[in-house]
Each structure stands twice: as C-alpha cells, then as structure tokens.
Amino acid sequence: MRRKLLDIMDGVDGARWQDEDQLHVTLRYIGEVERPMAEDIATALQAVHAPALDLALSGVGRFDTGSRGRALWAGVTPQDAVAALHCKVDHALVRLGLPLEGRAFLPHITLARLNRGSGPVDAFLAEQGGLRSPPMRFDHLVLYESHLAPDGAWYEPVVRYPLSSPLPRT
Numbered sequence: 001m002r003r004k005l006l007d008i009m010d011g012v013d014g015a016r017w018q019d020e021d022q023l024h025v026t027l028r029y030i031g032e033v034e035r036p037m038a039e040d041i042a043t044a045l046q047a048v049h050a051p052a053l054d055l056a057l058s059g060v061g062r063f064d065t066g067s068r069g070r071a072l073w074a075g076v077t078p079q080d081a082v083a084a085l086h087c088k089v090d091h092a093l094v095r096l097g098l099p100l101e102g103r104a105f106l107p108h109i110t111l112a113r114l115n116r117g118s119g120p121v122d123a124f125l126a127e128q129g130g131l132r133s134p135p136m137r138f139d140h141l142v143l144y145e146s147h148l149a150p151d152g153a154w155y156e157p158v159v160r161y162p163l164s165s166p167l168p169r170t
Contacts, residue, residue, distance in 0.1 A: 048085075074111055086105050140160050
C-alpha cells in the first residue's frame, strides 16, 4: 500500500509530499497537551478494544481552506469500520475531558501539504482518482507525537496498541 502511494506522489509543483514513514490514517487529532494529559491519553487508549481492520485505498481528494487547497489525500475503505474505531478513540479521549473532534471524520492518508506557492492539483486528482488497492490488514493503532519544523510536521510514534484479530469464519 505504501509503495502504491509513493508511486503516485508527484506532479504537483510546490507540494510537500509525505515521507514513507509519515504515511498513516489519522483516527483523531488531539493537538498540544501538557505531559500529564499526554500520559493519561496513552493510558486511556489502552482501553480501546476493536477488531483489526482490512483496509484498501479508494480514490484521492483534497482538503480546502477557502479558495485554495491545503492537503492532498488518499481515501481508505471500508469507511464504516474506520469510523467505528475513530468513535471509540474519540470517546476515550472525551472521557478524559478533551472536546469531541469538531470536524467531520473522513478516513484518509495525507499525501501532501499544499501552500500558496503550490501548483494546480486538478490534473493529479483526475489522473489518480481511480486509485485502488487490495485490502491490507491493520492490526494496531499508534499514538503519535507531532513535531513542527520549518519544512512541515513530522510524526514520532509514542505507543503502539494492538487491535484484536477477528475470529475465524466457520
């Protein structure tokens, strides 16, 4: 899946493409928190129980701010399964006192960040709109710490949480 994404990540002038190790599905953006809350978050996520997910790539799109794009993304399916895991994570964080995430959840993998100097993205979206992949098993979730740098954010894995394997079909 990463290879397929890396193969399409080109063709938009000025886009800041993600590195291979930065590709991930964001379940919940938390934002900046103090160390005690970060530790509580790490503990609370241990209580999230969900089955492993078989996810596939499904199309591309962009997030916009006003009249310009701010990011290019690849969609993942099945969206309902990812949304259910998102809800479990979100509710675990709300129990700690964090607010519900205010924006609609769209399961995706961010491919590139855009800025005022980025070129047009319409050709990329048209060419890659049919992006598909076979399903791949995701058997864990990861709590990342985000670090801001002049050339964009990079993500450091902090804790890895296993997702349970579904029971075999009989």
